[in-house]
Amino acid sequence: LITIAIIGMGMIGTSLGMALRNADEPGSRLGPLQISGFDRDRSSLNTARGRLAIDRVATSLADAVAGAQIVVLAVPVLAMRELLGELAALLPAGTIVTDVCSTKAQVMGWARELLPTTVDFVGGHPMAGRERSGPDAADPELLREAIYCLTVTPHTRPQAIEAVEAMVEAAGAKPYYIDAEEHDSYVAGVSHLPFLLSAALVDVASQGSAWREMQALAASGFRDVTRLASGSPEMHRDICMTNRAALRHWIARTVSLLDEVGAQLDAEDSAAIEALFRRAYERREEWLAAKPNMRPGEDAFLGGAPEVQRPSLFGFGPRKKK
């Protein structure tokens, strides 16, 4: 019986718990699971228990991690440093720790700095989100088929990697190994920049004196492009603050493109404007077409995963029928 402790009963932590408790046990390399949960906010913890995301409500951080082989930290990224510091004294040798934060280099650095060397940290980031937060917004299907980034170092024990990988698969997601710095740069472009543009659009449109009238004209296009702006302001602040360099790069690229478009409008250069729109149209169609067929997570996983020795720490080897 593997015990997993989930610290933080927000949208992601609760969704992960629900997915794991729904997991097809015989099909999972982890075998039977017991999930304990903890959150400093008592009401989130009770909601998560009510939604069957956890088997056991822990009364403290120490209680939550007691006897756990895998500890999942599902807290906002800026709460990670303090939490890792507190955990350091609580975790017995061999405990495997992972997280779900949207930026990885900073988190990997804190883990290296604060956790004892007898504990393994595997960075994690499921590429799935909703703009709503909290355990009420959790969805057991959120992680299904989602790319789940995993960041490791040359020192991470293969058993720890295999355990987190098996957990990710049990939750229905696809492990995707990636370097932490590369992860941060890439998600800044496809996730943090989209959020920023979404929020910027709402702000720019709504700060003008005509917003009252403009509101009536805003339709489905405005709604979709601004969807991400309904995400948690604190969470996105933290994401931006722990990924400043990468985000800065993408902001500069965007400003430079918008300045170019402005100059093309001034010059009435309709050919250049059309060329941009056509490029964007074609790249997006390619992306939409490639995504379902390539199964990019599996593809990259086969090519890019570190070598993993089996059987592992917990004796779970290749899948067996019961």
Added chain:
Amino acid sequence: LITIAIIGMGMIGTSLGMALRNADEPGSRLGPLQISGFDRDRSSLNTARGRLAIDRVATSLADAVAGAQIVVLAVPVLAMRELLGELAALLPAGTIVTDVCSTKAQVMGWARELLPTTVDFVGGHPMAGRERSGPDAADPELLREAIYCLTVTPHTRPQAIEAVEAMVEAAGAKPYYIDAEEHDSYVAGVSHLPFLLSAALVDVASQGSAWREMQALAASGFRDVTRLASGSPEMHRDICMTNRAALRHWIARTVSLLDEVGAQLDAEDSAAIEALFRRAYERREEWLAAKPNMRPGEDAFLGGAPEVQRPSLFGFGPRKKK
């Protein structure tokens, strides 16, 4: 029997025809309708006929408008000038002409310049769209409950206004009277700027050397913010080129905000970043909350519509039960 000619069997023209042919006849101030359609592209015209958007396939522009009381121009905005020029000689006195273009000031100017004074032009712009184009993408429900902007001048005859208003209502949309310049400025902010940011995001992300890897990480957030970028490049080029000043204004505001965010990231000013995200979050929630309850189209219509005399040109007065 009122005859409506629809010129241009694209997504909007075909959707309008389908909505009008589905209209509840006794409930409509227009009464029974006969719809003729024309498109230089024979295959679009046949598709529209096959989808029951029109009653009659016209063989030429002259044939389409012959006997029509209302002529709807559903062509790309940059085709409008030439089309208005051709129509000038074909329209008998009293014909009512309207369009569906996304920008209005330029179109109103062309209509004033090119149409005989015996013909009335009422600018129109349904605030509903899809990223796909052509008659196959048409949807009889597209206009249902949608705000439908109407732009008139002090010289537009009340009968013409009432006729177009009745047609808009018969199609299930909500007439919304607005000044042409205001319209262009507002939709530049809530429609053309969102499109531009959507396309800019795809372009910026996909021009980098890491796009192949980034593609795999792009998830639902990227998909939604970039949805508009799958719209027709030519159509959006034309929209931008006929609304340059307004779009330029919103681009400048956006660039200035992004530069500010960049400086805040450099200064590690997390409070300012959070304040922006919170503002955007709150404005968007307000917008989402107000939109369904206020019924903003009706609201604005009651306050802002010009006085209309009844009964009108075609003798249609207040709704009567048959």
